[in-house]
Amino acid sequence: MKRRVVITGVGAVTPLGVGAEPLLRRWAAGEVGIQDGEGACRDFVARDHLSVKEARRNDRFAQMAMVASDEALAAAGWDGEQPYPSERIGCILATGIGGLESLEGQHDNLRTNGEKAVSPLSVPLFMSNAGAAALSMRHNLRGVSFALGSACAAGSHAIGTAMRMIQAGDADAVVTGGAEATLTPLARASFRAAGALSPTGISRPFDARRDGFVMGEGAGILVLEEREAALARGARILAEIRGYASTSDAYHITATEPEGTYAAKAMQAALDEAGVAPDQIDYVNAHGTSTELNDAAETRAIKRVFGDAAGRVPISSTKSSIGHLLGAAGAVEAIATVLALNARVVPPTLGLEQPDPELDLDYVPLRARRLAPRNERPLALSNSFGFGGHNVVLCLEGAA
Amino acid sequence: MASTATPEAVERRIVEALASFGPDIDQVTREATFEELDIDSLDLVELAQIVEDEWGVELKGDDMKGLKTVGDAIDLVVARAN
8 A cells, every 4th residue: 555645744934924833824814924025034033043153054045944944843743853764764855046145145256356255155055955955964864865946836846756755665754845035136137037026016816917926935844754654653643645746838938838738637636646526625725926827827727627616616825925935835835735724724815806807716815714624634735836837736635 | 454463363363253153252262173163174264265365374275184273273374474
């Protein structure tokens, strides 16, 4: 029988605060963590959580991953002794880019002060695997560890890949998730040039006035364990990852395939792995970027998979509250989804005041609702799609 | 650049630099070893950059290898600068 994979701990640093708890509580209360057109983690001060050396030797993206990982491991009850041999615990950390702030800083340094002024810490600060390495060293995770990149789909890809590693027996547990901190002049200018950023600075997925995404930063970390081993050690099971699937559009480097054809195939395959029919799904956490194209294509994809049930499933976008966390988005959204399922709440799509006549599903505008599970345990899909045409879907089952 | 490399000035600057890398400034004594202070080769390269900026003393990898204590680094810089 296939090894089953459960989530036993989560941790987050988001524009709504440091910790997973404020993420759901504040989002469900209708609060928006976006200010001046960006979702910065204003409450996150590295030195509140890390030593001088730790803070100095890690880019902001890795710092946020470290802090979120401390929370996730403590939540999993790992703050004492590790429940598995260290070489059986992996670490897969997603990031869109890596330490961009450090890269830009050292590039400025090079141009201003010359080659000899470039810091010897540059590469360990900006390499994309710096976060995975930092977590591995911090928590003595000696199984397979690496960074994973697929732009805005990376956080979900990391979780899915970690799940497969445990299923295959390559690890008994994996610390996974994503981290991103690219609120920098270059990233801002680049996304703006590509026409992806909202010129109004408002994230309002599925609204008729949506005009692009709002960039955010943060980290989301999950502890995944093989279910039998987790039960044997008396772990509290937050959720089971029932299904994971990934496809690629092979269509355009930035634009979503407008019909959502392959996004739909990923959703279907995740449902198939879970052995779940669409009408059993209680909630869809949409990718919902607030771009013209994504929200239309994603709506088509949901209709394609759900058929008649599409109008009856509540759908909402975490990005309406915190913006788009890029490589961290999928991880933070999976965490928000699990917490929402377990709190029996459907968090809202904020900013959705003027429905787009083309987008006619139930996007849970403005106000949270109570979630009454259709089954003993609530079920959700979490969608993530990335530049490059990467589509990832997770099927998550909350606690009874 | 190039302030006068008196032993006192060099000690003050090196202690300050090392403390900024992580250890408490009270720990950074002449006798303290880099190992005790958790100062590694990357930190020492950064220290060499600071020393070169400050006094124009260029320290190469081989120079750094022999250094065990904070005092060793101070003495080397003072000797080279004068």
